[in-house]
Amino acid sequence: MSDTAAAARRTPRDELAEETAHGQLYLTRLRRAQLELSLLGLLAFGGLVGSLPLLFVLVPSLEHIHVFGIPLPAVLVAVPLFPMFVAIGAIYHRRADALDESFRDLIRDE
Amino acid sequence: MIIPIVAVAAVTLATVGIGAWGVRFARTTSDLYVASRAMSPWWNAAAVSGEYLSAASFLGIAGLMMQIGVPALWQAVGFAAGYLALLLFVAAPLRRFGSYTLPDFAEGRLASRQLRNLAVAAVLGIDTFYLIPQLKGAGIAFSEVFGAPYAVGIVVVAIVVTLYVALGGMRGVTYVQAFQFWVKTVAIAVPAIALLIYLGGIPNRATVFGHELPRAPASGLVVSLARSQTVRFPEATTFVTSQGVGHARAGESVTLPPGRVALPPGAAVPLPPGTPSQSGREWARPVRSEGEGAPLFIYSLLLATFLGTMGLPHILIRFYTNPDGPAARGTTVRVLALLAMFYLFPPVYGTLGRALAPGLLMTGQTDSVVLQLPSLAWPGVGGQVLGALVAAGAFAAFMSTSSGLLISIAGTVSYDVWGRGARGVGLTVRRRRFRIVAAVGMAVPAVVALAVRSVDISILVGWAFALAASTFCPLFVLGIWWPRLTARGAALGMVAGGAVAIGAITAGVIVGAQALTGPLDSILTQPAIVSVPLAFAAMIVGSLATAAPADIGAQMLALHAPEGLGLEVLDQARA
Numbered sequence: 052m053s054d055t056a057a058a059a060r061r062t063p064r065d066e067l068a069e070e071t072a073h074g075q076l077y078l079t080r081l082r083r084a085q086l087e088l089s090l091l092g093l094l095a096f097g098g099l100v101g102s103l104p105l106l107f108v109l110v111p112s113l114e115h116i117h118v119f120g121i122p123l124p125a126v127l128v129a130v131p132l133f134p135m136f137v138a139i140g141a142i143y144h145r146r147a148d149a150l151d152e153s154f155r156d157l158i159r160d161e
Numbered sequence: 162m163i164i165p166i167v168a169v170a171a172v173t174l175a176t177v178g179i180g181a182w183g184v185r186f187a188r189t190t191s192d193l194y195v196a197s198r199a200m201s202p203w204w205n206a207a208a209v210s211g212e213y214l215s216a217a218s219f220l221g222i223a224g225l226m227m228q229i230g231v232p233a234l235w236q237a238v239g240f241a242a243g244y245l246a247l248l249l250f251v252a253a254p255l256r257r258f259g260s261y262t263l264p265d266f267a268e269g270r271l272a273s274r275q276l277r278n279l280a281v282a283a284v285l286g287i288d289t290f291y292l293i294p295q296l297k298g299a300g301i302a303f304s305e306v307f308g309a310p311y312a313v314g315i316v317v318v319a320i321v322v323t324l325y326v327a328l329g330g331m332r333g334v335t336y337v338q339a340f341q342f343w344v345k346t347v348a349i350a351v352p353a354i355a356l357l358i359y360l361g362g363i364p365n366r367a368t369v370f371g372h373e374l375p376r377a378p379a380s381g382l383v384v385s386l387a388r389s390q391t392v393r394f395p396e397a398t399t400f401v402t403s404q405g406v407g408h409a410r411a412g413e414s415v416t417l418p419p420g421r422v423a424l425p426p427g428a429a430v431p432l433p434p435g436t437p438s439q440s441g442r443e444w445a446r447p448v449r450s451e452g453e454g455a456p457l458f459i460y461s462l463l464l465a466t467f468l469g470t471m472g473l474p475h476i477l478i479r480f481y482t483n484p485d486g487p488a489a490r491g492t493t494v495r496v497l498a499l500l501a502m503f504y505l506f507p508p509v510y511g512t513l514g515r516a517l518a519p520g521l522l523m524t525g526q527t528d529s530v531v532l533q534l535p536s537l538a539w540p541g542v543g544g545q546v547l548g549a550l551v552a553a554g555a556f557a558a559f560m561s562t563s564s565g566l567l568i569s570i571a572g573t574v575s576y577d578v579w580g581r582g583a584r585g586v587g588l589t590v591r592r593r594r595f596r597i598v599a600a601v602g603m604a605v606p607a608v609v610a611l612a613v614r615s616v617d618i619s620i621l622v623g624w625a626f627a628l629a630a631s632t633f634c635p636l637f638v639l640g641i642w643w644p645r646l647t648a649r650g651a652a653l654g655m656v657a658g659g660a661v662a663i664g665a666i667t668a669g670v671i672v673g674a675q676a677l678t679g680p681l682d683s684i685l686t687q688p689a690i691v692s693v694p695l696a697f698a699a700m701i702v703g704s705l706a707t708a709a710p711a712d713i714g715a716q717m718l719a720l721h722a723p724e725g726l727g728l729e730v731l732d733q734a735r736a
Contacts, residue, residue, distance in 0.1 A: 068728050070714035078714075082721045086642050089249040096245055100238065100463065104456050107448040114446060120363070121445075122370055128234045128447045129508045133501035136245050140494040143249060148487050151723035158726050 063158045081154045085147060092143045099135060103127065165306050168549035169556050172344055176560055177325050179337045200335055200482050206495030208335045209479045211342030213240075213470075213496075214503060215291075215562035216298030217622040219345060219555055222504075224528035225453075225619050226511030227521065228436050230444040232454035233511065236619065237504040239463045241497065243470025248493040251471045253486035254641045254720040259735040260481070263474050263633065264577050270640045270716055273648035277577070279655055283632045284474040284573045286659075287625055289606050291473070292566045294621040296610035298528075299559040305529045306552045312611055318556070319607040322563045326571065327596040335482065341561040346503050348554020352535050352547035353509040359539050365516035371441040375519040377424040384422050384520040391416045392431035392523060395438040400424050400431075422523075433525040444515065451679075457690070458683040462623065465689030469626030472633030475565035478572070485724045485735070510534055528618060531555065563603075570602035571595050623687055624666050631658030631692040635700050641720055643704075644713055650704025658696025662688050 066074035107113065107124050116123040200208070218240060226233035260266045263284055268277035296315045303314025325337065357363075367373035374395055394409035401407070403420040409431070424430065432438055437452065448454055470476065483489040514521065514530035517538050521527050532555060535547035575594040632655045639646045639654075669685030684691055715730070722731055 064726065064728070067718065067722065067726070068730060070718070075714055075717075078717060078721060081723075082642070082717065085721065092245070092249045096242065096467075100242060101460075104235075104448045104459050107446070108456060114442065117370075120366065120370070122442075124447045125231045125234075125370075125445045128231060128238065130505065132238050133241055133497075133504055136241055137494065137497045137501050140245055140248050140497045144487075144490045144494050147253065147490060151487070155723050155725055 067158060077154070077157065081150065084150050088143065088146055088150065092139055095139050096136070099139075100132060103132075164545050164549040165552040168553040169306075172341075172553045172557055173321055173560070175340065176337055176557075177321065179340055202483070202488055202491040202495055204335065204339050205479065205482055205488075205492040206499055207339035207342045208482075209338075209476060209492065209496045210499040210503070211338035211340070211345065211557075211561045212479065212565035213476060213500070213562070214342065214345050214558055215622070216295050216555070216558055217619055218503070218507065219349065219558035220298060220302070220528055220531050221619040221622070222507040223510035223514065223531050226508060227514040227518070227530050228525075228527040229453050230437075230439065230449075231447045232449065232452075232459065234447065234508060235459050235462055236466065236623075237507060239466025240470070241500045241504055242463070242467045244493055244496050244500065246467050247471040247476075248490060248497070251477075251637050251641065252480055252489040252493045255477070255637065256480055256483050256489035257486045257722070257724075257735060258716075258720050262573060262576060263477060264573065266640070267636065267651070270720075271646070271648040271651055271710070273652070276648050276652050276655075279652055280633075280636075281573055281577045283628070283655065283659060285570060287472070287629050287632075288474055288566045288570045288573075289609075290628060291475075291622065291625040292563060292570075292603075292606040293610050293613060294618045294625075295559050295563045295566070296607055297613065297621075298618055299556070299563075300610065300614070301528065302532060302552070302555050302559070305526075305532050311614060315607055315610050318559050318563060319603050322560055322567055323599055323603045326564050326567045327599045335479075338561050338565065341557040342499065344557040345554045345561075346499075348550045348557065349503065349506045349510075349531070352551055353506045355543075355547055356513060356535065356538050357509065359543065360513070363512060363516060367441055369441045369512055369516050370445050373441055374429045374438060375515065375522055376430060377426055377428045377519065379426050381426045382424040382428070382430065382520055382523075384523050386417060386419050386422060386524060388419050389416055390433060390524070392433050393438070394429070394431040396429040398424065398428040400428070430519040430523050432522060436522060436525065436527075441515075455680070455683055457680050458687060461683060461687040461690035464693055465623060465626040465630050465687055467630075468634040468693055469628075469630035469689070471637055472629030473625075474573070474633075475562075475569040477633075478569060479565075487724070507531070513538060567599055567603055571599040574598040574602065620686065624662075627662045627666070627687060627689045627692065628659060630689050631662040631696045634693065635696045639697070639700050639704075643701075644717055645704055645709060646700065647704040647707045647710050649707045650700045650702070653703035654696045654698075654700030657699040658692050661695055662692040665692065 063074070063077055067077060068074070113124050114122045118126045218237070222233055222237050225236065255266065258266060258269065260269050264277045264280040267280035268274065296318060299318040300311040300314040303309045303317065304311050363369060368375050391414055393414045394411065397409060397411045399406060399408055401423040402418055404418055407415065409415050415431070446454065448456060448459065452458070480489050480492070483492050510531045514527065514534055518530055518534060521530055521533065531551050532548065535551060536544040538544065539547065572595070575591065575598045579594050579598065635654050635658065636651055640651065665685050665688035669682070672685070718728075719731060719735070722728070724735075
């Protein structure tokens with residue numbers, strides 16, 4: 052039996068369990084995909100929260116806008132960020148689970 | 162007086178009762194430490210949030226907001242955002258790795274006994290740092306609500322917490338924590354909403370958002386000073402003390418004697434050092450040119466809280482009670498939702514406090530605004546009942562966070578230090594050790610808390626976050642996502658980050674940087690913006706300078722492979 056024939060009969064699951072070069076490649080791909088997704092989430096958070104103090108410094112006239120009688124900058128810090136964190140978290144959760152699921156399909160089906 | 166005592170006693174009894182009920186389920190070592198990993202995501206999320214919402218969240222944010230203004234709310238933003246970082250980088254892989262404690266993770270991932278010891282030291286340091294302000298808050302609250310001496314609150318909370326931790330282990334405490342999350346949320350939300358309805362909105366708006374300084378109300382202002390205090394008068398006024406009538410020029414600092422101090426109606430309230438004199442419009446600005454509103458301080462604080470949450474040992478151990486990786490993600494999203502709800506309310510107290518409680522500004526006791534506002538804003542039975550509710554919530558806050566920290570200390574010491582080389586030791590012996598360590602582990606910070614009455618709660622808590630962000634955060638992020646990390650590099654980064662954070666904080670205390678007048682003061686008071694990047698850099702450089710780790714395929718598989726692949730190796734490791 053040649054090496055290639057033996058390799059052809061081995062499933063991705065075996066490759067993973069035996070930590071072959073192939074198996075590690077599958078896993079590395081998953082890890083990178085997950086990390087990219089996480090960094091995307093970080094970017095969304097960083098853009099949202101990181102830009103806010105700068106916005107207040109650069110556009111001081113925002114404080115003349117009132118929402119329910121409260122200056123807009125105070126409202127922006129106190130209220131909308133929290134639900135946005137939940138939204139980023141929920142979207143991330145769904146997509147991270149989906150990446151896991153497609154990895155499972157890859158390992159099981161072949 | 163009698164209503165708050167009943168409310169606090171009810172919360173305390175319910176806590177001990179649920180803890181005692183939970184102990185019936187603690188049958189094995191796994192039960193004792195991580196509750197058999199059988200909790201549903203909502204139970205877990207409520208427990209995580211219950212454990213997390215401490216004196217700093219329940220009392221500190223509102224108090225700091227009243228004192229320095231809207232910039233205090235960045236702290237709440239960071240406290241919540243920390244769970245986003247935890248979700249994105251840590252939650253699922255850490256759960257999948259299947260360790261009991263953080264030192265287990267350090268050793269399991271990098272195969273180094275030395276690193277494990279370093280992790281143990283970091284856990285004990287962060288937990289103790291964090292426990293001291295909780296006990297301090299309890300002492301202050303007891304003296305504010307009941308008029309008891311400072312030490313009484315510390316001793317009472319220390320004893321109650323030690324008892325139910327020692328008796329219940331983690332399983333009991335998961336229910337207790339979930340219960341206490343709801344106690345805290347109801348206790349902060351209901352009075353806030355009731356007061357806003359009773360007052361018909363925000364009163365005294367000129368002081369809160371307009372051009373006015375905080376002023377004595379139309380009936381005049383009388384405060385009672387426990388000891389003599391120096392205050393600065395923003396405007397010229399007369400005042401009456403036990404030594405007779407005094408005059409102050411605008412901008413003059415006066416040392417007032419202990420006892421009653423009275424200000425005439427409309428007089429601008431004099432302020433202690435550290436409380437800026439500002440109009441409502443200035444107060445409502447979230448970013449300033451200096452102080453705790455300086456952009457550098459805000460970014461450093463956001464970094465510490467965003468990255469420090471994942472390094473809090475008492476929070477992370479809760480993630481091991483999730484059954485699998487996706488459940489750990491689900492729990493974290495639910496935590497974000499629960500915290501989003503809670504953090505809507507502290508600003509209500511900070512704002513109403515500025516409008517209605519100028520006496521607290523004058524005495525510097527803004528940390529008690531949540532406790533005192535209901536009876537100040539709503540004279541009569543209504544205010545008393547609401548005041549009892551917030552008092553009960555405050556005690557839930559001290560007790561839940563303290564118990565989580567104590568479990569972390571007791572678990573770490575009895576498992577890592579004392580239990581060393583004795584994994585075969587029976588459950589009875591382990592449980593006894595756990596109880597003994599719990600008692601000692603609470604005694605040490607209690608004694609320290611008795612001694613550090615003058616150190617500010619929110620600053621102490623900020624230091625615990627800075628230390629966590631400078632040690633465990635890089636260890637997790639790089640350990641999980643970067644296979645090239647080596648044990649030497651990790652140790653170098655943890656030591657460098659921890660040393661710089663502690664060094665900066667110590668130097669800041671010595672030079673009195675908490676006055677926050679320049680950029681250097683911001684860094685010495687909240688060093689995360691320097692110490693965290695340094696820790697990451699040291700870990701990366703240290704790892705690249707040492708030989709690449711051999712054969713970590715199994716660790717990477719355990720961290721990242723999804724569940725349900727049918728790999729026996731994995732299922733055993735994660736059971």
